Amino acid sequence: MSHWKELLLDHIKAIETYQGVESPDTIAAKTGINIDDIIKLNGNENPYGFSAMVKTYLGNYDNYNLYPDPNQEKLRHTLAEYAGTDYQNIVAGNGADELIDLLIRIFVGIGDEVIIPTPTFGMYSFGTEIVGGRVINVPRDDGYDINVKEIIEAITDRTKIIFLTSPNNPTGNLVSSEDVSELLENDVIVVVDETYYEFCKMTHMGLLLDYPNLVILRTFSKWAGLAGLRIGFGIMDPELVETIMAMKPPYNVNLAAEIAIYASLEDKDRLIARVDEIVSERERVFGILNGLEGIKLYPSMGNFILCEFNGGIGKVIYDALCEKGIYLRYFGKPPLDDSIRFSIGKPKENEIVMREITTILDGR
Ligand SMILES: Cc1ncc(COP(=O)(O)O)c(C=O)c1O
Structure with a gap:
């Protein structure tokens, strides 16, 4: 060849x-x-x-020879309790990164569009390009706030996802609830990446009741100091959870990460x-x-x-x-x-x- x-x-x-x-x-x-x-x-x-309890929990666990639970039953119940939502609304991933990737893979085909208010976290455009999607960058304003009018103007019948980040990396600012709601009125998935939620304690989760096209992303990488173990989760419409559960690699969250979560929440x-x-x-x-x-x-x-x-x-x-x-x-x-x-x-x-x-x- x-x-x-x-x-x-x-x-x-x-x-x-x-x-x-x-x-x-x-x-x-x-x-x-x-x-x-x-x-x-x-x-x-x-x-x-990370929490000192993580080492103890990891050291005392006996079943690393077995695969983790593909349905993430205990893990999802625990995360739901932490986030203040229902088990059916939760899916766990190998970092928030994996959920970004899974969302793109299930919604974005070759030539489909993903709107990204820039500057922001690089994985949204990277994930989109990997599947052959088109990145539509919509610049933020001078204070790095998102430009809702321009984002709406950029929506076409190929637009699948808009990625918002609150607080945004690297600019540190939040996105307002009014802006998120306005964008959710469109026929697209709106992902609000709340990776830094614990530092601002402000969430858009409340909008999930009205908008099944909203996805919230969270992680244990930052507040719990578990970046090296790779554990994040998404909060979304139960049917979308089911779709992602069916699409994800069965054992996407490793047992060490799962155990580290239980330890971290004990030491919350x-x-x-x-x-x-x-x-x-x-x-x-x-x-x-x-x-x-x-x-x-x-x-x-x-x-x-x-x-x-x-x-x-x-x-x-x-x-x-x-x-x-x-x-x-x-x-x-x-x-x-x-x-x-x-x-x-x-x-x-x-x-x-x-x-x-x-x-x-x-x-x-
Ligand atoms: C906005 C944003 N989303 C997601 C991530 C990745 O999170 P995780 O470590 O859970 O994959 C980061 C990491 O810096 C980030 O800044």
């Missing part, structure tokens, strides 16, 4: 890959920086880690107290950086802050911190040119970031 690449689907050949964040091991191996000295503030992960109060600490730390950091000359901050309801610089100062700050083993997320492309998003770390870590930013801004 000729080369295997000839067999690839045309749209796959053209795809722009999603760049996930590198693990501390990879960074340490690449840079020679001691792994314990690496401060990772580029993935909106939880600086306090402590984890939420840490979330609240991160939120007050975010406000402290915002208060210190806001108003400095040469930086524009966006108020955030998540566990991260977006800062806009100009003239390449953002890149200088980013590079200087990388050299010290502190990793932030740098965006070098419009509309986020010369912008940095950093996750709120422990106070000591944030101090280093703020010191570097201040020093570089002062030395311009």
